[in-house]
Amino acid sequence: xxxxxxxxxxxxxxxxxxxxxxxxxxxxxxxxxxxxxxxxxxxxxxxxxxxxxxxxxxxxxxxxxxxxxxxxxxxxxxxxxxxxxxxxxxxxxxxxxxxxxxxxxxxxxxxxxxx
Amino acid sequence: xxxxxxxxxxxxxxxxxxxxxxxxxxxxxxxxxxxxxxxxxxxxxxxxxxxxxxxxxxxxxxxxxxxxxxxxxxxxxxxxxxxxxxxxxxxxxxxxxxxxxxxxxxxxxxxxxxxx
Numbered sequence: 534x535x536x537x538x539x540x541x542x543x544x545x546x547x548x549x550x551x552x553x554x555x556x557x558x559x560x561x562x563x564x565x566x567x568x569x570x571x572x573x574x575x576x577x578x579x580x581x582x583x584x585x586x587x588x589x590x591x592x593x594x595x596x597x598x599x600x601x602x603x604x605x606x607x608x609x610x611x612x613x614x615x616x617x618x619x620x621x622x623x624x625x626x627x628x629x630x631x632x633x634x635x636x637x638x639x640x641x642x643x644x645x646x647x648x
Numbered sequence: 649x650x651x652x653x654x655x656x657x658x659x660x661x662x663x664x665x666x667x668x669x670x671x672x673x674x675x676x677x678x679x680x681x682x683x684x685x686x687x688x689x690x691x692x693x694x695x696x697x698x699x700x701x702x703x704x705x706x707x708x709x710x711x712x713x714x715x716x717x718x719x720x721x722x723x724x725x726x727x728x729x730x731x732x733x734x735x736x737x738x739x740x741x742x743x744x745x746x747x748x749x750x751x752x753x754x755x756x757x758x759x760x761x762x763x764x
Contacts, residue, residue: 565752575757577740
């Protein structure tokens with residue numbers, strides 16, 4: 534079945550530091566890949582997505598590139614802000630029928646950015 | 649506009665109560681979802697509706713009863729819940745694309761449920 538593995542958290546960075554959150558996946562074919570962000574006390578917000586190999590998703594200074602050869606979709610940001618403190622979920626949507634078409638989430642990575 | 653709304657924001661109920669959660673979207677999406685999220689965990693899929701018909705039930709206990717009255721509304725009826733059902737309940741919606749494959753899911757803010 535499909536699976537997503539995210540780097541263990543929590544991650545604590547100083548403001549303006551570089552951020553990488555690793556995400557690798559297991560799936561057949563070419564799944565769509567997503568990053569969602571959850572701020573404290575809120576629901577999930579779509580941060581970015583990529584639907585085919587070598588696609589780069591980007592939003593709010595965050596980027597992630599769909600790497601088929603390494604089955605990865607790492608999230609990066611060049612300079613984090615305190616307001617980026619949140620939980621980040623990597624997810625995939627498979628292409629098979631039934632439940633496999635639904636989202637499979639990673640375990641989430643808590644990011645705290647200190648001023 | 650990619651807004652999914654959920655009411656109420658918070659709900660406290662006893663184990664003998666009956667309550668309902670409501671979700672609404674006006675994006676023309678034809679797939680709607682209920683998820684349960686426990687603290688520090690990813691969301692777990694409960695139900696999927698596609699074109700107002702229940703298409704997936706992830707073996708959810710019968711004390712949770714979903715309902716999709718029309719393409720914009722999704723309800724979750726709650727009855728005789730247990731304290732371990734306390735969680736954040738998230739609603740999401742998406743387009744239904746080619747061959748019935750769901751498109752990007754957009755989530756609501758959630759209802760924080762506490763069962764006493």
